[in-house]
Amino acid sequence: MEERVWIKDEGIEAGAAKLTPEKIEKTINAVFDNETGARLKAYVETCIHCGLCSDACHFFLSHDRDPRFSPVGKVKQTIWPMLKNKGKVSVEFMKQAVQVAQTECNLCRRCVQYCPFGIDIAYMMSLVRRICHKQEITPLYIQDTAHSHAATMNQMWVKDDEWIDALQWQEDEMRDEFPNARIPLEKEGAEIMYSVIGPEPKFRTQLIYQAAAIMNETGMDWTMPATPGWDNSDMAMYTGDSEMMGRLKRMHFDTAARLKVKKIVMGECGHAFRSVYDTGNRVLGWRMPPIPVIHALEFYWDLLNEGKLKVAKTFDEPVTFHDPCNVVRGRGLHEKAREVVRAFCPNFIEMIPNREHNYCCSAGGGVINCGPPFKNARVEGNRVKAEQLKATGVKVCIAPCHNCHGGLEDIIHTFELGIELKFLGEIIYEHMEKPNAV
Amino acid sequence: MSEYAAWDWSVGSKTVANLAECDCEIQWREENQASPDGEQVAAVVNTGEGEFTVCVNGSCWEPRYERVWYLRYSPDGRLSGLACDEGDWTMCIDGEQWEETYGFLFNTMFSKDGSVIACCVADAMTYGMVVDGVAWENLYDNANNFHLSADGQKTVAVVQTVPLGQAEIFKFKEGVYSVAVDGEAWDVNFVNAWTPRFNADNSSVAAQIRLNLFDYTIAVDGKPWNTVYSQVWEPLFHPKNKSIVTPVRISGKWGMAQDEKIIWQPHFYQVWQQQFSPSGDRLAAIVCPEYGRWTLAVDGKTWNTTFGDMVMDLTFSPDGRRLAALGKQDTKWTVIVDDRVWSGQYDMCFAPVFSPDSQHVAARVEKKGKYTIAIDGKEYGQNFDQCFDPTFSPDGSKVLIRAIAGGKYLRIVEPVANIIG
Ligand code: SF4
Ligand code: SF4
Numbered sequence: 001m002e003e004r005v006w007i008k009d010e011g012i013e014a015g016a017a018k019l020t021p022e023k024i025e026k027t028i029n030a031v032f033d034n035e036t037g038a039r040l041k042a043y044v045e046t047c048i049h050c051g052l053c054s055d056a057c058h059f060f061l062s063h064d065r066d067p068r069f070s071p072v073g074k075v076k077q078t079i080w081p082m083l084k085n086k087g088k089v090s091v092e093f094m095k096q097a098v099q100v101a102q103t104e105c106n107l108c109r110r111c112v113q114y115c116p117f118g119i120d121i122a123y124m125m126s127l128v129r130r131i132c133h134k135q136e137i138t139p140l141y142i143q144d145t146a147h148s149h150a151a152t153m154n155q156m157w158v159k160d161d162e163w164i165d166a167l168q169w170q171e172d173e174m175r176d177e178f179p180n181a182r183i184p185l186e187k188e189g190a191e192i193m194y195s196v197i198g199p200e201p202k203f204r205t206q207l208i209y210q211a212a213a214i215m216n217e218t219g220m221d222w223t224m225p226a227t228p229g230w231d232n233s234d235m236a237m238y239t240g241d242s243e244m245m246g247r248l249k250r251m252h253f254d255t256a257a258r259l260k261v262k263k264i265v266m267g268e269c270g271h272a273f274r275s276v277y278d279t280g281n282r283v284l285g286w287r288m289p290p291i292p293v294i295h296a297l298e299f300y301w302d303l304l305n306e307g308k309l310k311v312a313k314t315f316d317e318p319v320t321f322h323d324p325c326n327v328v329r330g331r332g333l334h335e336k337a338r339e340v341v342r343a344f345c346p347n348f349i350e351m352i353p354n355r356e357h358n359y360c361c362s363a364g365g366g367v368i369n370c371g372p373p374f375k376n377a378r379v380e381g382n383r384v385k386a387e388q389l390k391a392t393g394v395k396v397c398i399a400p401c402h403n404c405h406g407g408l409e410d411i412i413h414t415f416e417l418g419i420e421l422k423f424l425g426e427i428i429y430e431h432m433e434k435p436n437a438v
Numbered sequence: 439m440s441e442y443a444a445w446d447w448s449v450g451s452k453t454v455a456n457l458a459e460c461d462c463e464i465q466w467r468e469e470n471q472a473s474p475d476g477e478q479v480a481a482v483v484n485t486g487e488g489e490f491t492v493c494v495n496g497s498c499w500e501p502r503y504e505r506v507w508y509l510r511y512s513p514d515g516r517l518s519g520l521a522c523d524e525g526d527w528t529m530c531i532d533g534e535q536w537e538e539t540y541g542f543l544f545n546t547m548f549s550k551d552g553s554v555i556a557c558c559v560a561d562a563m564t565y566g567m568v569v570d571g572v573a574w575e576n577l578y579d580n581a582n583n584f585h586l587s588a589d590g591q592k593t594v595a596v597v598q599t600v601p602l603g604q605a606e607i608f609k610f611k612e613g614v615y616s617v618a619v620d621g622e623a624w625d626v627n628f629v630n631a632w633t634p635r636f637n638a639d640n641s642s643v644a645a646q647i648r649l650n651l652f653d654y655t656i657a658v659d660g661k662p663w664n665t666v667y668s669q670v671w672e673p674l675f676h677p678k679n680k681s682i683v684t685p686v687r688i689s690g691k692w693g694m695a696q697d698e699k700i701i702w703q704p705h706f707y708q709v710w711q712q713q714f715s716p717s718g719d720r721l722a723a724i725v726c727p728e729y730g731r732w733t734l735a736v737d738g739k740t741w742n743t744t745f746g747d748m749v750m751d752l753t754f755s756p757d758g759r760r761l762a763a764l765g766k767q768d769t770k771w772t773v774i775v776d777d778r779v780w781s782g783q784y785d786m787c788f789a790p791v792f793s794p795d796s797q798h799v800a801a802r803v804e805k806k807g808k809y810t811i812a813i814d815g816k817e818y819g820q821n822f823d824q825c826f827d828p829t830f831s832p833d834g835s836k837v838l839i840r841a842i843a844g845g846k847y848l849r850i851v852e853p854v855a856n857i858i859g
Binding site: 153168 | 465466468469484487488505507508542544558560565580582598604605606607608610615630648651652654668669687689690707708726729730732746747748750766769785786788804824
């Protein structure tokens with residue numbers, strides 16, 4: 001077996017330097033005693049160490065079947081010793097545990113499908129992250145993002161005015177193509193609140209443009225807030241700061257409720273969907289989102305089926321489609337997504353495996369947000385994705401998720417695949433009927 | 439606009455404006471706003487490429503701007519819009535702009551009576567607030583959670599007092615945020631601060647703070663409470679004294695603390711949006727007593743009716759004896775008053791409005807894209823394409839309905855008795 005590489009991260013190192021055996025023991029036991037119950041007990045007692053989950057994990061497959069990268073191997077390196085030793089583990093152990101849980105598991109939940117007992121390894125890795133959060137040994141870059149959420153209620157330190165400015169700028173830009181186009185801000189009583197993640201106003205404003213074009217050209221009654229609460233993303237969910245996750249999601253739903261919208265449509269992002277549709281709402285007391293949340297994939301499908309979105313010309317190059325974990329395993333949107341892709345892209349080629357069996361991009365679960373120190377390990381840990389992409393033989397891959405874009409981009413670059421990534425909205429925008437365009 | 443009592447309360451319906459008519463050439467008309475007295479309807483209009491103004495009852499403001507947005511009526515009936523001319527921003531009120539211009543203005547706020555108009559400012563990468571045109575003397579690297587006191591005399595915001603570079607997580611944890619009142623920051627920093635609020639006479643400010651990544655509490659005039667919690671929500675001052683109530687989370691459950699003492703035992707899955715009755719005798723909040731079910735609690739006692747989707751817009755009657763809110767179940771909204779639910783189910787309901795004598799509750803409601811108002815659960819006979827919140831006459835016997843139907847803006851005064859039958 002190749003030697004295990006333990007990566008140095010400033011956040012982990014500085015946090016670990018302040019750890020004491022007492023603190024480690026106290027935080028571990030506090031989380032186990034107060035925040036877990038029958039579920040963890042059942043998982044730990046039921047697991048027969050059969051290793052059937054191993055083949056599910058892209059890290060395991062990409063590391064030549066090294067058991068330390070298997071799902072159960074990750075539990076073996078984290079939860080089991082913590083439980084067995086009743087929290088008495090070393091600082092060195094915790095430094096390794098945080099690397100395993102925070103950077104070598106994408107919480108992609110592929111493995112839960114392979115375990116005969118349905119054991120959810122991602123849940124256990126989330127618990128480890130929670131413990132690491134309490135010990136303040138979370139990797140630097142994702143911790144910084146969690147701080148941004150706390151201070152600005154968005155992921156990218158976007159200030160209140162910068163958000164509005166980005167929208168007004170895109171509205172102005174749009175008017176060259178659609179002279180009467182609008183991005184209606186603060187429209188009380190609109191049908192839809194459109195929400196995005198922090199990077200869109202910061203780096204990917206063209207996505208706001210494209211979404212606004214789709215909204216305008218399909219005649220939607222929509223709005224965007226001019227206040228914090230616009231960002232649906234959530235790295236606090238991935239650092240185990242569930243208190244901050246609750247604060248962020250309350251802000252998001254309060255904003256939609258204040259605007260009196262019927263539904264929230266969100267851009268092409270997977271982790272944000274998980275936070276709004278599954279984890280964040282539930283931590284606040286809601287079984288389901290209090291205001292329906294429609295992911296972009298489902299929204300496009302609705303528009304297409306209602307006849308509001310029409311194909312003007314097709315995108316004829318062969319394309320493949322990457323199923324993001326959080327909206328496919330997390331929401332089952334794979335068939336709807338395919339129907340939209342096929343409507344615009346007749347030369348659609350499946351990657352194998354696909355749908356709920358697709359391999360994760362390896363960026364998800366906050367792994368890419370742990371930043372440069374972990375980049376190489378993340379990319380090397382997903383060689384199988386590169387092989388899977390290469391086998392399709394296509395030069396264009398549609399990936400309807402921000403994190404997937406980040407992760408796949410690095411893989412495409414490192415493994416020299418020469419594949420261009422696109423969001424589905426980008427293809428729709430370029431190929432739909434635009435009745436109001438000049 | 440005249441005083442509320444002096445508004446035209448004579449029963450009848452009139453067309454105030456035909457929305458298709460405007461004394462200037464317009465390309466498009468944006469969202470309509472109705473004045474509180476119902477005598478005006480206004481909207482931002484586009485008058486040519488990159489040129490905007492405001493049309494009020496068919497007549498346009500004189501100035502033209504590159505952009506006008508966030509057009510809103512102040513409670514005293516003045517119409518304000520944030521306006522941009524050659525890259526400089528100002529507030530335009532009834533067609534007259536502030537003398538001052540700034541890099542960017544946003545988030546207009548009004549005092550309760552509307553006599554003060556404030557907003558937030560971003561100028562040369564510094565942030566603060568502007569009141570009636572005048573900006574804080576000190577602007578900050580960042581500011582948010584802006585708030586204007588009810589009487590408009592004081593402003594407050596969370597401010598960043600120490601510069602923070604990229605990924606400086608250790609500096610962040612030392613605390614770089616504070617609270618600034620009229621631009622003057624407390625002399626203490628916290629890891630985070632949120633939702634600063636004034637007491638009744640503006641002599642005190644309370645805010646949520648985070649002391650490190652885990653300990654949350656309330657700071658009053660810069661001084662944190664001694665007790666810390668795993669979570670808190672927005673603090674609220676008692677209307678008559680300096681006592682503060684705030685939802686707090688202890689051992690995984692939410693309760694209510696008053697000045698650090700637990701007054702509602704922490705047995706809720708959620709508690710938020712607490713409100714005092716006007717006299718301060720009663721305290722109500724939106725609560726989640728059982729996982730996935732939502733209702734109100736008054737003085738800690740939970741209502742019997744619960745909703746699965748959400749509860750919003752808790753409103754006390756002026757006499758403090760009655761309480762209304764909106765509840766949503768299986769995607770349909772309704773109004774709940776004193777633990778009794780209206781029979782109507784709506785696609786949307788807007789915040790309930792009490793009559794001054796506290797006898798009646800009205801709300802704007804919507805079904806399948808058609809709007810009307812309802813009082814005590816009975817709908818007004820006519821549906822509209824758009825409708826604004828209803829207002830009761832001072833004696834509570836009539837209701838003012840402001841609505842748009844067939845491209846015309848209508849002002850209707852109707853006896854309440856005609857609606858409730
Ligand atoms: S990365 Fe995915 S497959 Fe691998 S252990 Fe984590 S959740 Fe399971
Ligand atoms: S497949 Fe299930 S039972 Fe087998 S090792 Fe993995 S988690 Fe344990």
